[in-house]
Amino acid sequence: MKAVICAGPSTAGKTTVLRQAARRLIKAGMKPAYLKIDVQYASEDAIFASEFGIPAKKVFSGELCPDHCNVMVFSDAVAWAQECGASVLMLETAGLCLRCSPYVEGALGIAVLEATAGMNLPMKIGPMLTLADAAVITKIDLISQAEREVFRAGVMKAAPGIPVFESNALYGIGIDAVAARITAAPDIQGIDFKMRGSPPVGTCTVCVGRKETGWQKHFGVVRPLDNGIFYRGE
Amino acid sequence: MDIERLKITGGIGKSGQADGVFEVEIKMGDVVSIVGPTGSGKTTLIDDIALFAFDNTPSRRKIFINGERLPPEASGDPARNPVAFITQHTNFLSDLPVFEFLKIHASVRSSADVLSAVEETVNFANQLTGEPLDPHNGMTELSGGQTRALLIADAVVIGNSPIILLDEIENAGIDRGRALELLKNYKKIFVFVTHDPGIALMSDFRIVMKNGTMTKLVHSDRAERAAAEEIRRLDEVVLRLRRLIRDGEKVEAGFLNCLPGARRCGGRP
Ligand SMILES: Nc1ncnc2c1ncn2[C@@H]1O[C@H](COP(=O)(O)OP(=O)(O)OP(=O)(O)O)[C@@H](O)[C@H]1O
Ligand SMILES: Nc1nc2c(ncn2[C@@H]2O[C@H](COP(=O)(O)OP(=O)(O)O)[C@@H](O)[C@H]2O)c(=O)[nH]1
Ligand SMILES: [Mg+2]
Ligand SMILES: [Mg+2]
Ligand SMILES: [Zn+2]
DSSP: OEEEEEEOSTTSSHHHHHHHHHHHHHHTTOOEEEEEEESSOOOHHHHHHHHHOOOEEEEEOTTSOHHHHHHHHHHHHHHHHHHTTOSEEEEEEOOOOSSSOSOBTTSEEEEEEEGGGOTTHHHHSTHHHHTOSEEEEEOGGGSOHHHHHHHHHHHHHHSTTSOEEEOBTTTTBTHHHHHHHHHHSOOOOSSOOOBSSOOOSOOOTTTTTOOOOSGGGOOEEEOOSSSOOEEEOO | OOOOEEEEEOOBOTTSOBOSSOEEEEETTOEEEEEOSTTSSHHHHHHHHHHTOBSOSTTOOEEEETTBOOOHHHHHSGGGOOEEEEOSOOOOOOOSBHHHHHHHHHHHTTOSSHHHHHHHHHHHHHTTSSSOOOTTSBGGGSOHHHHHHHHHHIIIIISOOSEEEEEOGGGGOOOHHHHHHHHTTSOOEEEEEOOOHHHHHHSSEEEEEETTEEEEEEEOOHHHHHHHHHHHHHHHHHHHHHHHHHTTOOOOTTGGGGSTTOSOOOSOO
8 A cells, every 4th residue: 555645734735636636546546545634624534535435534633733643643544544445545634833744754745835825935834845755836827837937946946856746736737747656656564654854852831831921931942032942941 | 949840639629529620730930829709718728738738638639849749857847848828817926026036037947147137028028018117026016017018028038938828918908019029029939819800810820719629720811911900000099099098188089080091180190
């Protein structure tokens, strides 16, 4: 079985890209299963189940960052998809943290970016793009060709060397190459996987429940407005 | 890559019926128009060309360059993409100043001298606009006409593309007579989607669209070129009228008699 982890900001077109890819993979005889990880709301699983009749599931990360949730559930998800007899697990995640990677060693990581999101987006989303195996740019139908070229150059600069696919995902234009990339991915090995990249260096006191503002009220890795981060504690 | 000819082979229309025209061949230097009612598939056809469709778009058309399918690297790598496409959507969404944006685009397109390419682009654009654009302004601050003018200039100068596709050049209030004149200084394939009789008749031939299909090819002949000349005179009258109105003047009845070459002229020149 192959596994694809697809991440990107909200409304980037992840679901649309995966639907178009699923249609092509099914046509080529593959059996996808779909899992959506989101914070508190998702309805995509129903779309995949009714449109393609494939196994589809969702999980809410709730208190966890969706990327961390992915780390927690990934092995279970692989086991679930294998039980369903799937030949490719497609996992869609909101990838909201932007500090840690939503990707896992051995699974194909695809970042989805909308071309309409502003020229600096590729620089803003960190490991979601830099640790991906491929990037898909959506909504090229909505911008000029000149802007497409400049946006694409930004993506290639932020993540040198990975293939960049441009698409109008609504009409499936440019998705053949994405499906081919998925088909070419190696099968995953076993059920133990490692998250790509390093997790963030510190947990902050806000994460564990302290509400006061001001770095003086906090411990661990803190930062004032004008200086960099430093460690405050014993 | 030296482009000598571009070929379109027919596919299917909106309800699956076959294109009436099975093959269209466009040679380097040709100016071609795509005409037809609203919704007839003009944009879809020009999109097919821009994407080098090869039986992988809803129309199932195929595009050949010099008789062959374009290698995927060429359409993937912007610096090697032979097509520049100016779409119907005229708004820029880019949050960069014009100057910065053009500089990046020129380096993506491997211009030998980035700064002079940027300057030439701005000058070209400013010949088409009413009021010149300031390259230090943001892309999103440009007016509709300035945006369209900059897109055309960018495609011709920075893009330096041998194939230029323009979807409805006439709708942005730029000086299209001047635009055609400037464009004809460059030896390229030009494909215009247009509702403008002047542009259609000035083309070498036109592809007539209906119901999502290419139904007919019409070549311009001598009589049509003469007609185009008459239309140009008509345009001049409209331009003069526009100038009067823009300058806050009143228009008098009988202005049509002011057609250049008309015997008598009742109104103002
Ligand atoms: N060959 C085709 N196959 C499938 N759908 C088509 C085809 N040609 C056109 N269509 C569909 O018909 C609709 C109108 O087409 P299009 O936008 O190309 O029209 P147009 O001639 O450019 O109109 P306008 O003058 O308003 O710009 C679109 O939804 C398009 O997807
Ligand atoms: N015009 C256009 N719209 C798109 C494209 N891809 C996605 N969309 C639209 O963008 C919206 C968000 O897409 P969705 O796939 O749900 O994004 P997600 O939140 O990343 O899963 C939907 O309305 C899609 O129809 C595209 O390539 N072009
Ligand atoms: Mg989604
Ligand atoms: Mg159109
Ligand atoms: Zn995180």
